[in-house]
Amino acid sequence: MVMESNKLLEVTGLTMDFGGLRAIDQVDFSISAGEIVALIGPNGAGKTTVFNCITGIYEPTAGDVVIHAPGLAPRRINGMRANRITSLGMARTFQNIRLFPAMTVLENIMIGRHCRTSTTILDAILRTRKSVRERHETIEESYRLLAKVGLAEVANEFSANLAYGAQRRLEIARALATAPFLLLLDEPAAGMNPQETRELDELIVRIRADEQVAILLIEHDMKLVMNISDRIYVMEYGKGIAQGTPREIKENPRVIEAYLGEEVHA
Amino acid sequence: MTHFKRSLVIGLWFMFLALPLMVVRVNTLNHEIEWRWANMLWLGFCAFALAWFWRASTERRAARQALGVAAGRPLLAKLSWAQRLSDDPALSRRLLLIVAAAALIFPWVVSTSQNFYHVNIMVSALIFVVLGLGLNITVGLAGLLDLGYIAFFAVGAYTYALLARNFDLGFWTCLPLGGIMAMFFGIVLGFPILRLRGDYLAIVTLGFGSITKIVLENSEELFGGAAGIAGIPRPDLFGLVLDGREKSLYSYYIVLALVALTIFVTNRLKNSRIGWAWMALREDEIACVAMGVDMARTKLSAYALGAFWAGLVGVIFAAHNNFINPDSFTFMDSAMILSMVVLGGMGSILGVIIAALALKLLPEYLRAVAEYRMLVFGAVMVLMMIFRPQGLISNLRRKYERAPADESDGHGK
Ligand SMILES: Nc1ncnc2c1ncn2[C@@H]1O[C@H](COP(=O)(O)OP(=O)(O)OP(=O)(O)O)[C@@H](O)[C@H]1O
Ligand SMILES: [Mg+2]
Numbered sequence: 001m002v003m004e005s006n007k008l009l010e011v012t013g014l015t016m017d018f019g020g021l022r023a024i025d026q027v028d029f030s031i032s033a034g035e036i037v038a039l040i041g042p043n044g045a046g047k048t049t050v051f052n053c054i055t056g057i058y059e060p061t062a063g064d065v066v067i068h069a070p071g072l073a074p075r076r077i078n079g080m081r082a083n084r085i086t087s088l089g090m091a092r093t094f095q096n097i098r099l100f101p102a103m104t105v106l107e108n109i110m111i112g113r114h115c116r117t118s119t120t121i122l123d124a125i126l127r128t129r130k131s132v133r134e135r136h137e138t139i140e141e142s143y144r145l146l147a148k149v150g151l152a153e154v155a156n157e158f159s160a161n162l163a164y165g166a167q168r169r170l171e172i173a174r175a176l177a178t179a180p181f182l183l184l185l186d187e188p189a190a191g192m193n194p195q196e197t198r199e200l201d202e203l204i205v206r207i208r209a210d211e212q213v214a215i216l217l218i219e220h221d222m223k224l225v226m227n228i229s230d231r232i233y234v235m236e237y238g239k240g241i242a243q244g245t246p247r248e249i250k251e252n253p254r255v256i257e258a259y260l261g262e263e264v265h266a
Numbered sequence: 267m268t269h270f271k272r273s274l275v276i277g278l279w280f281m282f283l284a285l286p287l288m289v290v291r292v293n294t295l296n297h298e299i300e301w302r303w304a305n306m307l308w309l310g311f312c313a314f315a316l317a318w319f320w321r322a323s324t325e326r327r328a329a330r331q332a333l334g335v336a337a338g339r340p341l342l343a344k345l346s347w348a349q350r351l352s353d354d355p356a357l358s359r360r361l362l363l364i365v366a367a368a369a370l371i372f373p374w375v376v377s378t379s380q381n382f383y384h385v386n387i388m389v390s391a392l393i394f395v396v397l398g399l400g401l402n403i404t405v406g407l408a409g410l411l412d413l414g415y416i417a418f419f420a421v422g423a424y425t426y427a428l429l430a431r432n433f434d435l436g437f438w439t440c441l442p443l444g445g446i447m448a449m450f451f452g453i454v455l456g457f458p459i460l461r462l463r464g465d466y467l468a469i470v471t472l473g474f475g476s477i478t479k480i481v482l483e484n485s486e487e488l489f490g491g492a493a494g495i496a497g498i499p500r501p502d503l504f505g506l507v508l509d510g511r512e513k514s515l516y517s518y519y520i521v522l523a524l525v526a527l528t529i530f531v532t533n534r535l536k537n538s539r540i541g542w543a544w545m546a547l548r549e550d551e552i553a554c555v556a557m558g559v560d561m562a563r564t565k566l567s568a569y570a571l572g573a574f575w576a577g578l579v580g581v582i583f584a585a586h587n588n589f590i591n592p593d594s595f596t597f598m599d600s601a602m603i604l605s606m607v608v609l610g611g612m613g614s615i616l617g618v619i620i621a622a623l624a625l626k627l628l629p630e631y632l633r634a635v636a637e638y639r640m641l642v643f644g645a646v647m648v649l650m651m652i653f654r655p656q657g658l659i660s661n662l663r664r665k666y667e668r669a670p671a672d673e674s675d676g677h678g679k
Contacts, residue, residue: 107545
């Protein structure tokens, strides 16, 4: 019972069909407060689709996605609009980076504050006290998060001009700006060099501690996954095939088979 | 050398094209055909020289850019004058004061009690400035294509014309009503197209614009049909009787005030939570929604606000002209306003104002070269698209400094 109340996200029987293709088939998983959980699997296993289903980009064909926002009653969020889910406290990054290219780095993060502020059109035109205060808070918080991911010097650059690794970190900061209790990262290390990946490793652990978020992570870099995850779920062809601690997963024959025995031991 | 050859071909091609236009002329007096070969040579030479110059300069620019990339310098290192202006609030404020003063005394300088032609031209140009700024919210900031924007202008104009004719309401009462009516139509149009993007959005808004015009044309008893509505009262000024010039001056100052109000409001919105959300929506809709922005509300507010300005200025248009008919609200006008936004630079207030003034005033003052007017106009557009496809003023960077809470408001445009 104590364990139950600690759960942040519970997914049961999640299924997603695209026409005739079943991209996800009866997947179950859950995340508790303070955890870093990894979701791994070969290309095309359906990991990104899981993210899209639980963040409201797609409406799942079947199954239950229930979030337990701190201080709120549990809610089933199947088919809820993506922005509602984000304001409930679940934020994500994208595998194929989706920043706002013609906006500055700082402005990108400021968008994350949108759902935590409430300045209306009239407030903005009349520049009411509230709008001035919220604007100030937005800018302060954005600079704080920028410093956290090490992008403070490029705050006023266009985000399109950043290097790849920096863009990935900017996406993380933008998601953090929505003040989530659960952060979903889709292949944050993709395209990073080994040095950047090591730094990312530390960054993720630091974010969990400082921002008090649980993290669900899709990643192909096994070293990163094994280093930082508390638990791992493995998917193949849309199905969950294994779950456990990094040690258990490394030894699981089913997983080794799925990966042809190679990468797990890397 | 290939440059030379290609430019030569272009020159020859132009000579050939110009044959019927500029070389052959039938002299109707003595029934002879004149061959003006000199014209053809001139044209060929000019086309050749321009083509050569253009090729050489684009090549030089490409070489310079390649050099910059090789040296690891970012392409945007060179600041445009507009960026420098926006980074320096004191300078832009001073410039704003000068422009405002010039705008205030303008009608007194160019008009006499007999001749106020220039004031009237300026009024119609400023009407389009407001339209450009309004559409700039929808298209430039929020990235929602609208090919039927002129319909909202028509809604404002007809609201005033009908209310004045049927209920005897005055200009100042109708001004906000026209804006609100247009805003209402903006929301009505906005709802069904929330989910559409790109081509589909273009088609539906185009349809909306055409439907509005057709409804106006075909409804004789309600909207006056194709003949329109005449005898619309001018703006009233405490019941004073104004002569022709004073009426024009009064219209001028009303629309000038509206321009100032539009600039003020757009600038504040652009630089607020609402404006940031509009821009994010323009940049990437999925990411924007995933970051917690309510798409429906953001899109509707952009449509409604864009429409609002068109409605307001529509009332002024009807009052200034005394007369409206559906021919003032054609697709060509929608396209013209859209060109202002695109040429000015999506989202740039200053750019759209310059483009709107240029697009309205150039054809007016190019009347001197009568038949080539549209040709020159077209050439200017083509050149713009070649040399500044991103618009006159493209995407400026805004800096947000960390500041103590009580003075954290923004500066500049
Ligand atoms: N919108 C869609 N329409 C149709 N099929 C889709 C759609 N999105 C994903 N799929 C299919 O679903 C399957 C799972 O894709 P998904 O992107 O979730 O894989 P993934 O595990 O994230 O792979 P990767 O590691 O390469 O990112 C693939 O076969 C893919 O082609
Ligand atoms: Mg994926």
